[in-house]
Amino acid sequence: MAVFDLPGWTGLAPALILAATALALFVVDSISPRSANRALLAGVSATGALASLAVAVWFIAAGVGQGGIDGLGVIDLFDGQFVVDAMALYFMIVVAVVTALVSVASYDYMADHTYQAEYYSLLILAATGMSTMAAANSLVTIFIALELTSLPSYALVAILKDNRGSVEAGLKYFLIGALSSAIFVYGVSLVYGATGHLQLDAIAVALEEDVADGFGGLLGLGILMLIGGFAFKTASVPFHFWAPEAYEGAPAPISAFLSSASKAAGFVIAFRVFTTAFPLEVTGELIGLDWTLAFVILAIVTMTVGNFAAATQDKVKRMLAYSSIGHAGYALIGLAGLTVDGGELVMGAAMMHLLVYGFMNTGAFLFVALAEYWGVGRTFEDYNGLANQAPVACFALGIFLFSLAGIPPLGGFWSKYFLFTGAISVGTTSMLLVAAALVVNSALSLYYYSRLVKAVWIEESVVDRDTLAQPTGLYAAIVFAAVMTVVLLPAFGPVSETAIDAAAAVI
Amino acid sequence: MSVAAGVEYYVLLSMGLFCIGLFGILTRRNALMFLMSVELMLNAANINLIAFAFYHGNLTGQVFALFTMALAAAEVAVGLGIILVLYRNFRDVDVTVPTTMRW
Amino acid sequence: MNDWIAIGALALVGLLIPLGMMAVSYLLRPSVPETNKRATYESGEVPTGGTRVRFNIQYYMVALLFLVFDIETVLLFPWAVVYLDAVESDAVSLTEILGPMVAFVVILLVGLAWAWRNGAVQWAQTPRQVESDR
Numbered sequence: 001m002a003v004f005d006l007p008g009w010t011g012l013a014p015a016l017i018l019a020a021t022a023l024a025l026f027v028v029d030s031i032s033p034r035s036a037n038r039a040l041l042a043g044v045s046a047t048g049a050l051a052s053l054a055v056a057v058w059f060i061a062a063g064v065g066q067g068g069i070d071g072l073g074v075i076d077l078f079d080g081q082f083v084v085d086a087m088a089l090y091f092m093i094v095v096a097v098v099t100a101l102v103s104v105a106s107y108d109y110m111a112d113h114t115y116q117a118e119y120y121s122l123l124i125l126a127a128t129g130m131s132t133m134a135a136a137n138s139l140v141t142i143f144i145a146l147e148l149t150s151l152p153s154y155a156l157v158a159i160l161k162d163n164r165g166s167v168e169a170g171l172k173y174f175l176i177g178a179l180s181s182a183i184f185v186y187g188v189s190l191v192y193g194a195t196g197h198l199q200l201d202a203i204a205v206a207l208e209e210d211v212a213d214g215f216g217g218l219l220g221l222g223i224l225m226l227i228g229g230f231a232f233k234t235a236s237v238p239f240h241f242w243a244p245e246a247y248e249g250a251p252a253p254i255s256a257f258l259s260s261a262s263k264a265a266g267f268v269i270a271f272r273v274f275t276t277a278f279p280l281e282v283t284g285e286l287i288g289l290d291w292t293l294a295f296v297i298l299a300i301v302t303m304t305v306g307n308f309a310a311a312t313q314d315k316v317k318r319m320l321a322y323s324s325i326g327h328a329g330y331a332l333i334g335l336a337g338l339t340v341d342g343g344e345l346v347m348g349a350a351m352m353h354l355l356v357y358g359f360m361n362t363g364a365f366l367f368v369a370l371a372e373y374w375g376v377g378r379t380f381e382d383y384n385g386l387a388n389q390a391p392v393a394c395f396a397l398g399i400f401l402f403s404l405a406g407i408p409p410l411g412g413f414w415s416k417y418f419l420f421t422g423a424i425s426v427g428t429t430s431m432l433l434v435a436a437a438l439v440v441n442s443a444l445s446l447y448y449y450s451r452l453v454k455a456v457w458i459e460e461s462v463v464d465r466d467t468l469a470q471p472t473g474l475y476a477a478i479v480f481a482a483v484m485t486v487v488l489l490p491a492f493g494p495v496s497e498t499a500i501d502a503a504a505a506v507i
Numbered sequence: 508m509s510v511a512a513g514v515e516y517y518v519l520l521s522m523g524l525f526c527i528g529l530f531g532i533l534t535r536r537n538a539l540m541f542l543m544s545v546e547l548m549l550n551a552a553n554i555n556l557i558a559f560a561f562y563h564g565n566l567t568g569q570v571f572a573l574f575t576m577a578l579a580a581a582e583v584a585v586g587l588g589i590i591l592v593l594y595r596n597f598r599d600v601d602v603t604v605p606t607t608m609r610w
Numbered sequence: 611m612n613d614w615i616a617i618g619a620l621a622l623v624g625l626l627i628p629l630g631m632m633a634v635s636y637l638l639r640p641s642v643p644e645t646n647k648r649a650t651y652e653s654g655e656v657p658t659g660g661t662r663v664r665f666n667i668q669y670y671m672v673a674l675l676f677l678v679f680d681i682e683t684v685l686l687f688p689w690a691v692v693y694l695d696a697v698e699s700d701a702v703s704l705t706e707i708l709g710p711m712v713a714f715v716v717i718l719l720v721g722l723a724w725a726w727r728n729g730a731v732q733w734a735q736t737p738r739q740v741e742s743d744r
Contacts (some may be wrong), residue, residue: 023720026721026723026724027720027723029724029727029728029729030720030723030724030726030728033727033728033729044558086544092575100716139571140570140571140586143571143574143575143578144574144578147578147581147582151581151582151585154585154586154589155585155588155589158589161592161596162596164596164597167593167596167597167605168605170589170592171538171589171590171593171602171605172605174585174586175538175541175602178541178542178545178582178586179532179545180547181582182528182545182548182549182552183548185548185549185552185575186525186548186552186555188556188571189521189552189553189555189556189559189568190555192555192556192559192563192568192571193514193518193555193558193559193562193606196562196563196565197565197567198565198567198568198571218518300513330721374520437555543675570688573684573685573687574685576681576684577681577682577684577685580677580678580680580681581678581681583677584674584677584678587674591670593687604710
């Protein structure tokens, strides 16, 4: 394939395409600021996202980031500030898919909104940040990509300017985001102080060459602060407070975007930083503690808090928000299960879970978007009997929810199964505890997910409803997400192979 | 005159600044005060970065400090916008006032 | 140690001169108490309203644009520092050193053009524009 002939910086093409799309949207809006051609704007965003997806898939197919005879090897850019390997491409795919789904769905959801062009350009800018995050290989580029994701997200959450809930959600998201990014930068500065480098590989080399001797405390504090930054981005426990508020107040497609793509992007930097920059053995010697312990605790607490809180909600969107915190806990197992001589199985499983999650969770939130579009209300009771009017969408919802709960034939079951077996295979006491927590929480989650399915399919509607509209964009996005949730099942062989290879490559 | 003050003094200074910022965030209810406190924390990190760049003898930290400044400005721009719509909706910039949802 | 004595003396003198002048003027000036003297000074006009007036939102927009574009220049700074060396050396071509910065400025220009077209720098509206907005 022709990948050989391209200059190195084209390795970032998936992210660059998104950036170009965002600029194109600004240009379109500058040409005619008063008119809002929704179809054009949504079309441009969806095309950009799909182009980014296509390029990322092509790169993986062409063998970028794979060693061996037919592999093209890892693309290393700007002295290792960026690295395009299998893991980067894998997460670029997740981000691009979710962005495409969300922009198609927003066509209907944002129909009578004033700020169309702004909405789509902010969306694509945030996606650019996430895509860049997947490839960032230095604390500098990671921080810039993190902010490029966060800043448009704050504005997106608060974009319904006259809706008190949206503004409140935007404020809380912004306050906690600003706090956590300040903590993150301080952590970066401490790690820089201990090692003298910001590029991840260089940090690892410095740690191995004992540059940081005597700075163990500084380094440990820095790592703890970095974990704080990741916890915010992935909505894990110490910084999860914003998630229910932001997801509930934000426009539902944005909730879908933040809870799937943004979370995946947060995990990719967590994976990369902790596997590349802080090798377990030397870091453990230096700070006198194994950092996987922090993730073991975080994983268990996060999944328990998320699931127990979700079980007590009576608003659908808030329930999904808490369940998304719970799923962050599942994905954290990927970091908790790392060991000195391996762990690619758990990390690969966590990556798979994030991919499947990208479809099923986006789909579930888009169903909420559809319900808000219909104006049926927010609580479980309001959803009663929707299946009579909209059987297709409700069938899709059933697939998403059972997949989220991890019912056997669906995609969500396989990723959880891999997580479980991976955790068992590590075999330490703490990992067995994590595996047990995974099982208990999944069982609990079945309760509240099936509650929603029951409301939609079995309960009788409280009020009489007219026939509900069938907005094309939202329906298309929901049906596509549902099909992908099911289709991933036969595709799980190649997906799991790609994920585990990608994980093995970075470890 | 040689500036031979050890790097540990700079770290102490920056930690002090960081804690002042954190204290402000935890105690102040005014959203603008919150923004200022976050700026303090970011600048504490900048002090660290520049002091350590001097200590390690490479420029990485200084360049990163420049990026931090630019991003802090962008963050303030977005934050002020959000605070503005907050004021328009709630007639107040107290961060504890908006409680339409459960906290 | 001698340096510090000089600095201390400077600080002492710097403090004493204004204090001395204030004391002398206190002793010399006549005392004429009058309520008008306590009123807020507003360029000789009769003061009206409180001090907490609301400004036009346009001040905010312009300040915000200034803040963002002004701060972006710090990113030009490191580039400017290495520019001459890079031009003289044969290792990097001119496109390689100019290209990124041109791209950066173009992105900023797209942003500025967008803000301009959307009325962020439009200070006042003519009656006709106000009319067409309705």
